[in-house]
Amino acid sequence: MIGQSIARYAASRPAQTAVEYSDRSISWQELHESINLRRKQLHAAAGPFFQKQIALALQDPLEQLYMFFAVVSGGGIAVPVDETLDNDSIASFLFSSRPALFIADTDAAGLAVPSLTLADIIGAGAQASVPAAFCEETELFYGACTSGSSGTPKACLRSHRSWLKSFEADKQLFPFQEKERVLITGRLSHSLFLYGAVRMLEYGHTVILPVRHSPRVFARMVVKQQVTVLYAVPTTLRWLLRHSSSPSPSVRLIITGGEKWFPADNQKIFARFPTAALYEFYGSAETSFISALNHRAEQVSPSCTGRLFPMVEAESSPDTGELVVTSPFLFSGYAEDESLSYPRSVATGDIGFVDEEGFLYITGRRSGKIVSRGRNIYSEEIEQVLMSHPNVEQAVVFGVPDAFEGEKIAALYTGNVIAHDLHVHCRQWLPAYKLPVCLQIDLLPVLGNGKINRLRVQKYYEALSKENGNDD
Structure with missing residues (x-):
């Protein structure tokens, strides 16, 4: 089951490095012992909530990793929560996902569920022997939070089997080699990065966790720690391109996803990482x-x-035209549902098709559909045109309510190009009814996982429009 391989590596290669964090190198033996200790402490502190659904919001990524494996190896369901969320957002998520227990760094009063601090758990002692639980592949172990980029996050519950099958599949696809050194550029509360860390540990690689999340820190770590595999969302990769230009030949593989990577940036990324293969995956928490x-x-x-x-x-x-997916990787249901659905297929919300060669094309997203003057327009198409301009760094397109058009097509972008020139560029590729009203901004609002926060984007646009005297 998930995490069991750590015990094998602790026995076969106890002194080799499993995790690097700050100036620490954690061996496989230390990782195994730390997880066992946290499981015993959790058992003593949690009482009847042990082996239940347990939400985690811990700032220290090492403790987040220890506690995740402690919950899972104890037979519970770990639900990592974005520790950067404000108290109201965390309270709302806990209310909807209904875990049995919430673990955080500090006291959390007024929540809908019981809570403990990390200090409470460590101070509970570990006298009792609590062996790792035996789990079937079909049992649940993890609640992955949806991104929340366009709504309130939900917890997607997953079985051991869903990840074990994913491990098998990406081993076939991605060109992993022996003894990779893997930099995880995001927080472990987000499924892409937690999956990357757990998957690489599962196969005996060294996982490197950053102390701070900034492009300058990542650029230094890539060189200093001779990173060979990089897990990053496209926004982080673009930040790296802006803040560092020195080639990093040690990186052989970049895995990115969560939002669209635009081929217009390929030349820059391959100049920055001259020996790397760049794999972009498409998927979702479900x-x-x-x-x-x-x-x-x-x-x-x-x-x-x-x-x-x-x-x-x-x-x-x-x-x-909505894409429907069938695979062994699917989630088992949402934590807030009364009963699990265990779907055999999932409708993705994306409009798309598969061609004869097995290539998948996404032509739009139902939630990103803009209805303007009776026409259905998908923001992704316009974003691709905006991002094809060489001086645009990021762009996001959305609909703004309009009394005449139904919805007006609007865009916020970052980069060194004025709105007029960007409009001229768009006219080369888009019909008049798809041309967006573009506003330049210094930084687009992002979530803790680096993805664009589409809910806040529209508010930014409305505020900027009022400042510019365009409040219509």
């Missing part, structure tokens, strides 16, 4: 992997997300 694209080896249209992952089937709904 589906895990759906497809992957090797940007160095395959040149396709911007709407193509790559070939379907091993073990994945996908088809378009004949009525709506």
Whole structure:
């Protein structure tokens, strides 16, 4: 089951490094012992809530990793919570996802669930022997939070099998080698980065966790610690390109996902990482992997997300065009539901199709559909045109309510180009009815996982419009 391989590595290679964090190197033996200790302490402190659904919001990534494995190895369900969320957002998430217990760094009063601090657990002692639980593949172990980029986050519950099958599939697809040194550039409260850390530990690689999350820190770590594999969302990769230009030949593999990577940036990223393969995967918290694209080896249209992952089937709904996915990686249901659904297929919310060669194309997203003057317009198409301008760094497109048009097409962007020139660029590729009203901004609002916060984007646009006298 998930995490059991750590005990094997602790026996076969006890002194070798499993995790690096700050100036510490944690061996496989120390990692195994730390997880066992936290499991015993958790058992003593949690009482009847042990082996239940337990939410975690811890600032220290090492403690987050220890506690995750402690909960899972004890037979419970770990639900990491974004520790950067404000108290009201955390309270709302806990109310909807209904864990049995919440563990945080500090006292959390007024919550809908019982809570403990990390100090409470460490201080509870560990006299009792609490062996690791025996779990079936079908049992639940993890609650992955949806990104919250366009709504309130939800917890997607997953079985051991869903991740074990994902491990098998990405081993077939990604060109991993022996003894990789893997930099995880995001917080372990987000599924992409937790998955990357757990998956690489599962196969005996060294996982490197940053003390601070900034492009300058990542750039230094890549060089100093001779990173070979990089897990990062596209926003982080673009930050790296802005803050460092020195080539890093040690990186052989970059895995990115969570939002769209634009091929227009390929030349820059391959100059920065001259020996790296860049794999962009498409998926969601509910589906895990759906497809992957090797940007160095395959040149396709911007709407193509790559070939379907091993073990994945996908088809378009004949009525709506919505993509429906069937795979062994699917989630088991939402934590807030009264009963689990254990779906065999999941409708993704994306409009798309698979061609004869197994390439998947996404032409729009139902939640990103803009209805302007009676026409259905998808923001992704316009974002791709904006991002194809060489001086645009980031862009996001959305609909703004309008009395005449129904919705007005609006865009916020960052980069060194004035709105007029960007409008001229768009006219080369888009019909007049798809041309957005563009406003330049210094920084786009992002979530803790680095993805653009689409809920806040529209508020930013409305505030900027009022400042510029365009409040119509």
